[in-house]
Amino acid sequence: MDSHVTADSGYWYGLEGQVDAPTAVLQALRGYRSAEVATRRSTRDSMGMGETDLLALRYLLRAQSSGERVGPKDLSRMLGITTASTTSLIDRLVLSGHVRREPHPTDRRSLVIVPTTETDTEVRETLGRMHRRMLEVAEGLTPDESRVIVSFLRKMTEALDEHTAGH
Structure with a gap:
């Protein structure tokens, strides 16, 4: 079976050339996961932001494309972070020009977070x-x-x- 495997892949799933089909599948899945992690790191680096910032932007862009309005509480809940951390996150994204805070169109006490x-x-x-x-x-x-x-x-x-x- 052909698989893309790193030199240290034998640690969990056997050495290359000594694997059965299920092990080869797990090695391929592990190789994909490593490539995905490297790609996400490269993307974060090129955009100059951390993992949570990028996850927030993806969420905000998806919500915007489906016509949803996202407030700070929604963002906090989706990311599983505190309201204080959410405020810091939004401040960073506003400062970097990635999002804007706007008044909620129907609830004047609330804000929505909108990607630029x-x-x-x-x-x-x-x-x-x-x-x-x-x-x-x-x-x-x-x-x-x-x-x-x-x-x-x-x-x-x-x-x-x-x-x-x-x-």
Whole structure:
């Protein structure tokens, strides 16, 4: 089986060349995860922000595209951070020009957090080519391959969720 494996991959899943099919699958999944982490780090670095900042922007851009309004409490809840941390996060994103605070259109006591047009453009330019390439790979799958992969990934997600719930 062909797999992209790092030299230290034998630690958990056996040495390359001495693996069975399930182990090769886990090695490939681990390789994908490593590549994804490196890509996210590179994106954060190129945009000059931390992980939480980038997660907040992704959430705000998705909400904006679906017509949702996001307030600081929504952001705090989604990120699982305190209101004080959320305030600091929003302050950073406002200062960097990525978001604006605007009055809520129907509740004058509230604010909404809105990503700027420049942020949308920056994120699309930074991640667009990578997303297009990933989509090309997914589009190259047969319907049967897609079903198998989706089923596998959902089962892996359930296994991780069960593990997390047990701790």
